[in-house]
Amino acid sequence: MAGWLLRNAAMVQILPNSIGMVFNAALCFTLLGCALLLPALKPGWTRAVQTTIGGGLLAVALAVLAEHVADAGFGIDFPSLHQWLRDPQPGRMALGACIGFALCGLALVLMPRVTTKTHGALVQIASFSAFIAGLVGALAYSLDLGLLYSDVQFPALSLPAAAGLMLGAVGLWLCWYPSDWYRSRRYFEAGEKRGFIGIAILVVAALAIGGALFSAQQRAIEQASAGRMSALLNSRTALFLDVLERSRINSESMAAAPDLIRLMRLLRANPDNQDALIELHDVGNSLLLAADVAGATVYDTNKREVMEFGRIADAPEMIAHLPGAAPAVLFWNDALYVNRQLPIADRNETIGYLVVEQALPLLAKQSPKMDGLGQSGQISACAPGTEQFLCFPLQRDAAVFRSARRSPAGAPLPMNDALAGRSGVFHGPDHRGRDVIAVYGPVGGSGLGAVAKQDSEELYRPVRQQLELAAQLLLLLAALLAGLLQAYVRFRRKVARDALRAAQAGLEDRVRERTTELLQQNDLLQQEIAERKRAEEALMQSQDELRKMAAQQDYMKEQERRQIAREIHDELGGALTGIRSYLSFIVDEAGRSATRPDRHVLEARNLADSAIETARRVSSELRPSVLDQLGLWAALEWHAEQIEQSTGLKCSVAVDAQAARISLDPERSTALFRIVQQALDNIVRHGKASRVAIRAVCENDAIVIEVHDDGAVTEPQGFAARGSRGVAGMVERTRHLGGDLDINRAAEGGTVVVLRIPIGETNER
């Protein structure tokens, strides 16, 4: 833009002598750059910026496109800004640039609001098409694609603009590539994306290959064509010169004919010499018999016409003077003629003039179609003329024409070079403005120039047709590939789905198998559990029986002891009591009679006392009678007193009122007594306690007896191990009564044995 404002060609064109990027294109590039870069600075603006700028680009591009279509200026091209640089339509963006920017704008507008698959596809296609527009522009510029489509303005895209469009398209791609709608699989499967990219690469590759092929062919075609035309031009100019030379010689020999000179001499002497005139008529007509002479006129020295023979052209279509000693004129009258004026000389004295008009039989023998030049081929020789070239065809069935010295675009034509005596190959627009390949050169010393040319459109038509066919094939191939890819993706997806389904089915089968196995194992387990339960029950029953047997044994032992104790107490005790009493009576009587009792009697009484004491002890040890006589609580008190007496261990018994009222059956009483007795025995045997408290309370239909000693804290297990047999016995007895027994460490120190027996069938006292 600065280049246009500063009128700096280098800044505008970048490459010397190339087409410059117009102001509007530069403006569009600036906008596109802003749209792509601004979101990076302010992510929150992305949507607004892209929409606004995209809309602007679309508007400008569509407006210029409308100008192209309508072939009219709407005043948006800033022509005044561009006028200083030669340009047929100053300031107007090339068609390719219009399309490219319109596509960029479309992509920008759609990019932030992709909500459907179509939107996404449009953004991708627009971006890619913009790239292709740039690529085609660049190819056109570098490969001269204008030769193929010379009527289309499209290739007029400048190289910087083409490169800019490609870069812009890449920028667009970078902009939407990381966006959510493209990355996620919401709209496009991975296969579809790959397919699109594949087709894009294919199209670019096809364009590149096409361009390269064309580039190679172009050079070959141009060389071949130039060689062919050059040869044709040389042969044609040689022929032309030859025919011209022969016509000169012919006409000169006519002028030097002796009969003509003799008759002219006679007529000079006497212009009215009728005989001479008649003879001249015959001589003149005989001249016409010579080849190619169309007509002739004889003039006297005063340039008055003496006699005319044959047909002399009145107003030829075009006349060109040939340089040379004698005046000669090349003219066209449905054919090419040369008109020469020759002096009739008699011994170095001019006695008249002969004007001869000869047809140049140059083209008569030529075939109407010149080999290698095609329909649009043209070969012509031109004279400089005053303002225009005057051109005579050097081919059959062609007409003369006048040509400007420059092409409509203002480029100099090759004829200028040919007339200047230079020869060469030209490639560019001809006088009609059509793109041609031409070979040019001077026509000997005739002062004419010759040009052989062919429209490049025709020349390259076969190539174009080949390329178009190739492009169609490529498109077909691309479509085929896309279809195949799609089918492949579908096939893969189907295979994956089938595999998944098979795997699921397999999994289900395995689950079913495993479930069956598990069920079988479960059955086995259940059976085993049932068996174990039976075994356990049998064991329990056996244990129960054992316990019952043990209890029965306990009971029987207890009964036995009771019986023995009673026997000892009643029978032995009774007898001893009697003995002791009677001995006492003896002693008493002795006392009353104031005599000393017999020493042996006293001894016997002492022995009786001792025996009674022993009997009482043995009896009590076997079975404390207090248990039968006064019940459990008294028995516990009795036992506590016994222990206190025998060991010095402080032993207290506390029974709460409710428990005291309960009278247990003898069996239970005995069992409880024996348990507590065992507990106390353990404490005594352990020997670390100094105080034992026995406490009995009634709690929720159960009697709870606690035996709490203050011995050193020992682990219950230690306790159990220490008196394991005793403890086991306690536990067994407790179980038989349906109660439970705990041996714990007491919170306040020592060990506490807690015995809990359900009251069961007991009577309140």
Add this chain to the structure above:
Amino acid sequence: MLKVMIVEDSIIVREVLHHLLTEISGLSVIGEFCCAPTAIAGIRRDPPDILLLDIELRAGRGMDVLKMAAAEHPATRVIVVSNHADPVYRRYYQNAGAHGFYDKCRELDGLRDGLENLARAGGAQPRQPLAVHPAGAISSGHRAPLPASRQPAKD
């Protein structure tokens, strides 16, 4: 003349007691029983003034007889004469209302003294409970009130 009833399962001891009672004037034995139910029936038929009661009987317990007598015939003085001389027995029987408690073997002298005292006092003397000493001596005086707890005396 005070009526005395003997409840004792041992024949030997019964004879000893007979012998003892014959030596004391003012006492007449009105019945002898060897088991509790018959003794209870006998007491109900003819309540004695003094009942010499053994703890262990051929059937039933001495405590049953004592409780019945104490409940139904408070005038009857129940004197326990037993081989079971442990303090717990003394305590329980005393608490149940026994008038005296004597060891069969060792305290026959005390029993004799106590009976003699009772015989002397005869039936004219109003009923006065006797204190029972651990040693077994019976003396006039108030009986100690029932202890709230049955904890054995620590001595």
